[in-house]
Amino acid sequence: MREKQLSEPICGRCTSDGLLMEADVALLELHRQAGGEDGGILALPALRALCESSAALGMKLARTIQVSDERCDHRLLVETAPDQESVTIRITGWQERERDDALLETPRFRLDMSDHQPGMKLQLDAALRVLAISGALPNTRIGQPDIGQALNQWAQLQTAPPASFPLLEAVAERQAFKAQAAKVNGCAVMLAGQPLLSGKGEFSGYLCQIAEASVTPGQAEAPPSPTQLVTPNLKQPLSRIIANAETIHGRLRGPLRENYASYARDIASAARHLRDLVEDFGDLETVEHPGFRLDVERIDCCELARRAAGLLAVRAADHGIAIQTPGEVDSLAATGEYKRVLQIVVNLIGNAVNYSPDGTIVTVDAAIIDGNPAIIVQDQGDGIAEENREHVFEKFERLGRSADGGSGLGLYISRRFARAMGGDLMVDGSEVGARFVLILPPA
Amino acid sequence: MIVSDGQRPLEHPLREAERIEREQPALQADLAARLFPRSQIALEDATVASARAILFTLVNAIEADLTGEEPGLSWPIIERSRLLDHPPLFRFLMAHAAWLRLGQRLPAPLWQRSNVWLSGHIDDDDELLSESIFSLLSARSRTVEERLSGRYDLPAPIFRHLVRQIDAALLSSDKADPHRAHDVATLLAAHDEAAGLPYLSARLAVQLARDENFEELRDPVHAGLDLFAGYLASELGCSWHDVVLMLGEGGARLMLLLRAAAFRRSEAQGIADLLSPTDRVPDLTHYKEVSKKAARALIAATGSGFGDA
Numbered sequence: 242m243r244e245k246q247l248s249e250p251i252c253g254r255c256t257s258d259g260l261l262m263e264a265d266v267a268l269l270e271l272h273r274q275a276g277g278e279d280g281g282i283l284a285l286p287a288l289r290a291l292c293e294s295s296a297a298l299g300m301k302l303a304r305t306i307q308v309s310d311e312r313c314d315h316r317l318l319v320e321t322a323p324d325q326e327s328v329t330i331r332i333t334g335w336q337e338r339e340r341d342d343a344l345l346e347t348p349r350f351r352l353d354m355s356d357h358q359p360g361m362k363l364q365l366d367a368a369l370r371v372l373a374i375s376g377a378l379p380n381t382r383i384g385q386p387d388i389g390q391a392l393n394q395w396a397q398l399q400t401a402p403p404a405s406f407p408l409l410e411a412v413a414e415r416q417a418f419k420a421q422a423a424k425v426n427g428c429a430v431m432l433a434g435q436p437l438l439s440g441k442g443e444f445s446g447y448l449c450q451i452a453e454a455s456v457t458p459g460q461a462e463a464p465p466s467p468t469q470l471v472t473p474n475l476k477q478p479l480s481r482i483i484a485n486a487e488t489i490h491g492r493l494r495g496p497l498r499e500n501y502a503s504y505a506r507d508i509a510s511a512a513r514h515l516r517d518l519v520e521d522f523g524d525l526e527t528v529e530h531p532g533f534r535l536d537v538e539r540i541d542c543c544e545l546a547r548r549a550a551g552l553l554a555v556r557a558a559d560h561g562i563a564i565q566t567p568g569e570v571d572s573l574a575a576t577g578e579y580k581r582v583l584q585i586v587v588n589l590i591g592n593a594v595n596y597s598p599d600g601t602i603v604t605v606d607a608a609i610i611d612g613n614p615a616i617i618v619q620d621q622g623d624g625i626a627e628e629n630r631e632h633v634f635e636k637f638e639r640l641g642r643s644a645d646g647g648s649g650l651g652l653y654i655s656r657r658f659a660r661a662m663g664g665d666l667m668v669d670g671s672e673v674g675a676r677f678v679l680i681l682p683p684a
Numbered sequence: 685m686i687v688s689d690g691q692r693p694l695e696h697p698l699r700e701a702e703r704i705e706r707e708q709p710a711l712q713a714d715l716a717a718r719l720f721p722r723s724q725i726a727l728e729d730a731t732v733a734s735a736r737a738i739l740f741t742l743v744n745a746i747e748a749d750l751t752g753e754e755p756g757l758s759w760p761i762i763e764r765s766r767l768l769d770h771p772p773l774f775r776f777l778m779a780h781a782a783w784l785r786l787g788q789r790l791p792a793p794l795w796q797r798s799n800v801w802l803s804g805h806i807d808d809d810d811e812l813l814s815e816s817i818f819s820l821l822s823a824r825s826r827t828v829e830e831r832l833s834g835r836y837d838l839p840a841p842i843f844r845h846l847v848r849q850i851d852a853a854l855l856s857s858d859k860a861d862p863h864r865a866h867d868v869a870t871l872l873a874a875h876d877e878a879a880g881l882p883y884l885s886a887r888l889a890v891q892l893a894r895d896e897n898f899e900e901l902r903d904p905v906h907a908g909l910d911l912f913a914g915y916l917a918s919e920l921g922c923s924w925h926d927v928v929l930m931l932g933e934g935g936a937r938l939m940l941l942l943r944a945a946a947f948r949r950s951e952a953q954g955i956a957d958l959l960s961p962t963d964r965v966p967d968l969t970h971y972k973e974v975s976k977k978a979a980r981a982l983i984a985a986t987g988s989g990f991g992d993a
């Protein structure tokens with residue numbers, strides 16, 4: 242290992258989406274050696290991921306990262322500081338280490354990529370250069386990269402909403418990635434990859450699967466819908482209105498006439514209603530989009546039940562309602578998208594808290610039902626009449642309850658999410674209260 | 685409402701009794717987790733107590749920064765609602781608890797030697813080295829509360845999670861004032877990982893290693909524990925917090941750490957005796973039989989959730 246003598250930091254600056262704006266000579270040389278162009282996208286994936294993280298978090302980061310050029314690996318001590326439009330880079334330590342290419346050249350290290358999955362597979366080294374290719378895509382315009390060519394020289398990586406590069410984030414964390422959109426000779430492709438470890442246990446690259454993107458070019462580049470544009474811009478001011486109105490209502494800034502305090506409470510309540518509606522309409526558009534799909538993973542129903550209950554514990558306690566959850570050591574594996582399952586269970590518990598008398602108990606449990614894992618939410622309210630049990634899942638169905646501020650979309654959206662994950666959401670008969678059952682596919 | 689001696693309103697006995705009854709299942713779950721731990725490694729009461737003290741101090745420090753007032757609103761809400769149920773935070777708490785306990789085993793007076801050694805280099809012609817030394821010495825002189833909370837050593841994503849959850853807790857508190865002394869964005873922008881011990885130690889260790897100060901860097905008393913951990917982290921390619929965790933726990937992982945960094949057996953024995961808990965001093969009988977390469981691979985593969993330096 243060699244230490245580079247740094248008498249002062251090596252500095253640079255890039256835009257928040259990774260365009261190198263300026264750099265000291267040593268950094269610029271490294272960028273060029275890695276295939277980058279002056280003023281182009283920073284060609285050092287780990288450094289670029291760090292800058293993008295710093296911009297996304299709006300925070301100063303300081304990390305040791307590893308980048309590679311044709312000759313060797315470099316371990317850099319890097320500090321980043323974001324401002325409005327750019328990220329400042331400051332390198333305070335620089336070690337160069339010869340790459341152990343012998344390991345990569347050993348024939349047995351080459352992976353057997355001869356399975357029969359469709360599409361093209363690439364084996365990439367730690368610098369994302371192509372080591373081996375198997376298969377080809379039906380679209381001959383896409384062609385194949387050259388051995389030794391950097392992936393980003395062959396395929397132009399595209400951002401995924403919201404402005405992220407799944408591949409770069411994965412490289413920074415040495416994780417698997419999927420749904421990295423890219424263009425090759427103007428054709429849209431999708432990349433997914435699994436990290437590879439060398440015999441020393443060190444990260445040594447990726448086994449990357451390439452497939453043609455299933456959407457038409459027109460769909461891929463469709464502009465965001467009005468709801469997508471409006472939702473985030475509405476939620477923030479609404480949250481501010483709610484916070485300020487609650488401050489006034491709570492007389493936190495001093496005494497206030499009763500009727501004015503009451504107006505403030507009404508404003509907070511109306512704004513909260515409006516914010517919930519905005520969120521529901523955003524979700525509604527998501528579930529009704531033709532290309533809607535969920536990224537499922539292995540989840541723990543008991544952990545999810547406990548977390549959802551925790552989020553609503555304060556609200557329930559205000560009404561003297563206790564939420565019973567599975568024990569700390571309980572566990573029940575299932576398959577689903579964590580965030581969406583949590584959203585469903587929070588919606589179910591929220592409904593249960595809303596429609597239960599004060600001082601009652603809401604039970605959240607996890608169990609196997611007909612061979613499938615399930616999360617069950619049961620309350621001690623009035624329950625749902627048998628003839629209405631399917632209607633509650635219909636769009637805008639309120640069962641005559643109009644005073645609670647709901648949109649009538651929560652259960653409709655929840656069932657759509659559940660079915661998109663291969664499960665279902667049902668309400669069944671119960672002696673006391675309503676009993677909702679969220680079925681999920683087994684892990 | 686029953687009011688105590690001018691401090692906080694007391695819970696009405698009827699309410700309190702109802703709440704105690706409601707909490708019985710959770711209490712039983714807590715007991716079950718203590719009686720039948722999922723891990724084969726017993727979690728010491730001292731670690732739990734330290735983690736709780738660290739988290740309490742952290743939450744209060746952040747709340748004070750957000751509100752500009754005496755803290756105390758967010759902690760009860762956080763305790764009730766599991767808002768901070770976040771695995772990377774728990775990993776940090778374990779590592780920081782280990783760090784505090786290491787500090788007790790190697791008391792501050794022993795570090796004077798390190799401070800004297802580092803101060804000797806502070807006028808070095810190498811400005812970057814001087815700056816690094818000055819920064820580390822400044823970090824070592826933080827207040828007791830700052831050292832207990834470890835807030836400056838927090839990786840940015842964990843700090844962000846904490847600030848946002850505490851902000852959420854304050855919003856749900858009926859006594860909270862949303863007109864904060866500092867808003868969340870300002871507080872986040874002010875946090876700087878480069879001011880934390882993990883990065884400062886790793887950075888200085890790399891600079892001192894370049895000038896071949898290996899004898900000092902490989903001695904925890906001479907280098908100081910932080911710099912010693914920084915040297916091991918940069919040498920072995922793993923995170924500073926992971927190194928601290930292994931140094932603090934003693935036993936097999938400490939032995940592997942020392943083996944991976946190519947300490948001779950006699951050196952390793954000295955360090956193990958100095959740093960290990962009395963009941964976890966590793967047995968070094970088979971030290972030389974452990975392959976250095978295998979130890980390095982295992983240490984490098986340590987699954988860090990910190991993402992720090």
